[in-house]
Amino acid sequence: xxxxxxxxxxxxxxxxxxAHELVFSQNNVVAQTRWEKxxxxxxxxxxxxQFYDARTHEAIExxxxxxxxxxxxxxxxxxxxxAVERVLDQDSEVVNGLMRVRNMWFVMSGNWEIRVSLxxxxxIETQTFSENVSHR
Ligand SMILES: [Cu+2]
Numbered sequence: 192x193x194x195x196x197x198x199x200x201x202x203x204x205x206x207x208x209x210a211h212e213l214v215f216s217q218n219n220v221v222a223q224t225r226w227e228k229x230x231x232x233x234x235x236x237x238x239x240x241q242f243y244d245a246r247t248h249e250a251i252e253x254x255x256x257x258x259x260x261x262x263x264x265x266x267x268x269x270x271x272x273x274a275v276e277r278v279l280d281q282d283s284e285v286v287n288g289l290m291r292v293r294n295m296w297f298v299m300s301g302n303w304e305i306r307v308s309l310x311x312x313x314x315i316e317t318q319t320f321s322e323n324v325s326h327r
Contacts, residue, residue: 213318218309219245220253222318227291230303230324236295239278240307242288250288255309255316259292262304270296297324 213222221243228237238259244251261270274294278286297303303324308317 211320213307213320214245215253215309215316215318216245217314217316218253218255218311220251220309221245221248222307224305224307224320230295230297230322232297232300232324232326234296234327235293236297238292238295238305240290240292242290250286252288253309255311255314257290258308258310259295260306260308261295261297262306263299263301264304265302270298297322300325 210226211224213224215222223241223243225239226236227239228235230236240257240259242251242253243249257275259273259275261273263269271294273292276291276293278289278291280286301324302321304319304321306317306319308315310316
């Protein structure tokens with residue numbers, strides 16, 4: 192019973208905190224995204240992305256460079272460039288496969304596409320998800 196509760200709690204928590212799972216099949220990695228600062232129009236939003244090996248599900252550093260673009264499909268415009276940074280633990284060590292995306296400005300309310308790309312040389316793999324963004 193206790194085991195089941197722990198499992199249930201873990202499942203619920205992971206569903207709450209990890210909003211989206213993106214599969215990058217060319218890169219053999221899975222990315223789980225969650226909001227550190229929820230998407231709001233007119234304020235900076237901050238997102239965390241954890242990369243996992245697609246086969247072993249262990250945290251892994253992607254071998255390609257991560258970039259994130261915000262795109263408002265309905266109106267055919269984007270926003271300013273976002274900034275990717277490393278997440279450090281309490282000992283100032285890099286956390287394996289974990290990135291923070293800052294400078295995410297949803298400049299107006301509405302439906303936005305979050306385009307997550309892994310780029311290596313001329314090869315680029317992009318996976319997306321959508322958020323309905325409102326004002327605070
Ligand atoms: Cu717009």
